Amino acid sequence: MPSRSDLGQLPKRLVLGRPVRSDRAGESLLPKRLALPIFASDPLSSVAYATQEILLILTLAGTAFLFLAPWLAALVVLLLVVVVLSYRQVVHAYPSGGGDYEVAMKNHGQFAGLVVASALLTDYVLTVAVSVSAGTDNIISAFPSLDEHRVAIAVTLVAVLVAANLRGVRESGKTFAVPTYLFISGIMVMVVTGLIRDFFTDNPVVAESAAYSIEPEPGYTQLTGLALIFFALRAFASGCTALTGVEAIANGVPAFKPPKSRNAATTLALMGGIAATMFVGVTALALLGDVKYVQHPCDLIGFADCATEPQRTVIAQVAAATFGGPSSVGFYYVQAVTALVLILAANTAFNGFPLLGSVLAQDRFMPRQLHTRGDKLVYSNGILLLAGFAIVLLVAFEADPTQLIQMYIVGVFTSFTIGQWGMVRHWNRELGAETVPAARRRMQRSRVINAIGGTLTTVVLAIVVVTKFVSGAWIVICAMPVILLLMKSINRHYSHVASQLVPDSAARMKPSRVHAVVLVSKVHKPTLRALAFARATRPDVLTALTVNVDDTETRALQADWERYDVPVPLTVLDSPFREVTRPVLDFVKDIRRSSPRELVVVFVPHYVVGHWWENLLHNQSALRLRTRLQFLPGVMITSVPWQLESSLDHGPLDGAGGSAPGDLRRGLTDEMEQTPYG
Structure with a gap:
């Protein structure tokens, strides 16, 4: 049975046919009888x-x-x-x-x-x-x-x-x-x-x-001389x-x-x-x-x-x-x-x-x-x-x-x-x-x-x-x-980019420390998975960071944090104007300002949906944050995707045993259930 990705390629295949391997490029060379109508038809x-x-x-x-x-x-x-x-x-x-x-x-x-x-x-x-x-x-x-x-x-x-x-x-x-x-x-x-x-x-x-x-x-009735x-x-x-x-x-x-x-x-x-x-x-x-x-x-x-x-x-x-x-x-x-x-x-x-x-x-x-x-x-x-x-x-x-x-x-x-x-x-x-x-x-x-x-x-x-x-x-x-x-x-753009990418001693220098920042919106599987991955990298400093845009929701988040016994302190940033992106950027900039040689790794958890219309139903704050963070020097962005069922070629496990694609990231394997926080 063809997968959803195969079905998505069906219109393309109907128009183009099957893809051709790169090592068969020589087979598309033209004899004169075909080159004449192709190149000389004009x-x-x-x-x-x-x-x-x-x-x-x-x-x-x-x-x-x-x-x-x-x-x-x-x-x-x-x-x-x-x-x-x-x-x-x-x-x-x-x-x-x-x-x-x-x-x-x-x-x-x-x-x-x-x-x-x-x-x-x-x-x-x-x-x-x-x-x-x-x-x-x-x-x-x-x-x-x-x-x-x-x-x-x-x-x-x-x-x-x-x-x-x-x-x-x-x-x-x-x-x-x-x-x-x-x-x-x-x-x-x-x-x-x-x-x-x-x-x-x-x-x-x-x-x-x-x-x-x-x-x-x-004007064309009497044409003589130069005219x-x-x-x-x-x-x-x-x-x-x-x-x-x-x-x-x-x-x-x-x-x-x-x-x-x-x-x-x-x-x-x-x-x-x-x-x-x-x-x-x-x-x-x-x-x-x-x-x-x-x-x-x-x-x-x-x-x-x-x-x-x-x-x-x-x-x-x-x-x-x-x-x-x-x-x-x-x-x-x-x-x-x-x-x-x-x-x-x-x-x-x-x-x-x-x-x-x-x-x-x-x-x-x-x-x-x-x-x-x-x-x-x-x-x-x-x-x-x-x-x-x-x-x-x-x-x-x-x-x-x-x-x-x-x-x-x-x-x-x-x-x-x-x-x-x-x-x-x-x-x-x-x-x-x-x-x-x-x-x-x-x-x-x-x-x-x-x-x-x-x-x-x-x-x-x-x-x-x-x-x-x-x-x-x-x-x-x-x-x-x-x-x-x-x-x-x-050409100027490519030349300018190439000149900036020439290796030098600064590019080889190791950072003095690694500060991992995990962005938190709720206590759910994507957040816990991002924390587990961040801890697995063994950073010098690990910060779980959230932004307070609503006092009631923030208090509920802190209560869930304690109830699930998450082994990382939760840092809360105030945002009087209910903006999420700016406080996070300022927090990261402060880290870099206080320690310029320190590497900041920002873990951004997000979930992946399978249909375009589902994106309209979810907040795109993670995408906006990643876009803004990439312009900060000395900052790495690690995207931690969590695949929802609609994004998978196959549905959830039916109890027959084995793992389906994406189960590791979705926390559905036995090993993940035994170690929920990594």
Whole structure:
């Protein structure tokens, strides 16, 4: 029959499954086929909204500048290739999993490392919020009636992701592998089908919004010169959302099976090639099908239901046009796998955030709890912290991906930029110590790749900050320094604590005497047990102490003390204001004041109940006393718990013989009955 403690663990076990032994950590390492969907689902799924974000900005000026879309998409692909090549150098040089944080810390110093850490932490939170909200958007594209439940759907999906990730890396990898590969297959089939229809048949792809015209936003009708350049750069910056999550593989190298660096680099190359192909294909079909997507649906002239119906996403319009309309099997398949992979793309953050949090905790920049593994050998506290922040964003911005994306890529390109220039310094240092010509040539090639990557990401970061600052990037720009200062404060606290805990001669000095103080409220079993334990320690002085808050009760206590013939004098402290804690503290302070080298051991008897509501029925003075006493130097607090029947897994003895758990502390053994006062 399961015990009460086992039953209390039942909900946890239903969600997480059985705990995993620490020595089985190696069994959760990932092969490439599982690492790809786990770490690359974010950049792969971004093809569902990267093209949409480019069109969203360009259509602010109507249809006049849509011709820029293929050129902007080409620049995004070029940038993606350079960044992937750059991170392949990172995984070989720094396979420990710190990624850009480790690169910055070792090559630029602590400040740069913390800037990267703050950028990555905000980026991971936004990855969850953006991916889940975009997935919700695609669900609503298939079922428009769900629009009013947008926030509830998004929050529920985050909760499901948390449960899946808490079960462990291998379990979540298997869960996410199939949808990711189904998504890749679906998009590839859609792209090939659409291109065949456009170039080899008389039935080209035509989007449902192709017949609409667009009302330009005020101020965008006459764009020339610098205004046009700024406008194009803003659209390019929005398209750079296709690069989000590329760094996750560099941060997750320890999770790969050996050879870790080579497997991570191969996965990076696969991810880059697949993501670039899908992004180019979706963009091409969107332009060939004349897809229109605007910030305000009623700017679409011809969209009669703009006030009540949400506009379909770009990928939904492309799927409908390719497979024969919004009621076709192909449309629902693409929408299902797109929504699913967008939701599961948050798994990139659920793996990256806890790993980075663990590294930061190990370096004493985050609470140590983030370095602790849970039952399934995952960093459970990091997973829960990430989910909490993501839910706050989803609720605050009503799960609107358009608003959330404006904040998204500031942190991404901050870490990209600092990390790439850190790699350049790394190669400069390595070249100074390397003499083998072949190795030097390899390092020089890597340095060139990282220098190109650093240059491009620096330019893009400047573009993102300038073009998106007012749209929402300012929130991340303000949040990053706050996170940095918080990490510095945590590090100062840990350093200060460590300096105070260094052993010295004073810590080894024995006390001159030991004065035991047993707190007494009534003459009952907990008090007598505390007295017995105190006498067993053989202190130099033993004081039984009570506080007089009611004369009648105090006299009754003194009478019971004499009646039970307790072999320790009872000391009574007066308390005219009926306070218990202050007189006890003053009494202990007086002992310490009169003899600073004397150790005071305070025995605090209390009883333990088994139900939370029982605590409401009992005075918590023992807890308050223990809390206050722990701040007094030279004072030890010994808690003497007495377990009541409700706190035990089994009831009291039924006369069958033997001892039940807790009988020693409850005084129910034969030996205790023979020696009631120890």
